[in-house]
Every structure is written in C-alpha cells, then in structure tokens.
Amino acid sequence: MPSLKISKSFVFSLIILSVLGLIFLTPMEVLAQGHDHSGHGGTHGANVSQSAPTPAIYSVRATLREIDSPNARIVVDHGPIEAVGWGPMTMGFKVDDPSLLEGLTIGDNLRLDIKFNSPNDYVVVDLEPLD
C-alpha cells in the first residue's frame, strides 16, 4: 500500500524534524530563560539599589497628630522619605523611648529620626521639636 508507505515516511520525517527541533530549540529556550532570569535579576538589583540598605536611620519632618503615651506611639503627618520610597502621609509610629514624648503637644512640628531595621520594621529612635 503506497499511501501507507508515504504516510509512514511522512510520520518518520515529522519525528526526525521534531527531534531536530527539540535539539535546536532547547538550547535557545534555555538561553531565553537565562535571559529572562537575568532580566528579573536586573530588576531586583535595581530595586535593591533604589531601596536603601537597612538597618538605617532617616530623618523626616513631621507634624504631631496624636500622642499615645501608654503605648509609646504617635501619629504624625510626615514628609517624604525617598530612601525607603515613602511619600508624605499620616501614619502611626512606635517610639523607642517613651520619655521622648514628654512635653510634646498636638500640632508640634518635629524632626523624627526613624530607624529602619527592614522596610517594614521601623521605630522612632529620636525626635526634636522644630520652629
């Protein structure tokens, strides 16, 4: 049956082509993946270099909005902290030493020194009234 023979050799050719295809495509795929990974690595690297190393202390100007002395916490409107990618916002902070809160009044303008142990772990380690 000639048609069966042609069909068989056609299938055989397809198998050969597939095998050749795998041989030639696989290294390219690996290269492509390697490229992607280096791309991700580059992106992560860029992020890492953009975000400052921790631990580190950054100073920011802030206006005092709430004082929670028993819990050694304050709420402030603070300016941007570019080193950690923060814009200006209203937020709460833990204060390392509660005695720092003595004598403060709502509305005071302060310089906060914020220690970042990691981007999500931070505490006010010092503060000073401004103006």
Ligand SMILES: [Cu+2]
């Ligand atoms: Cu904030």
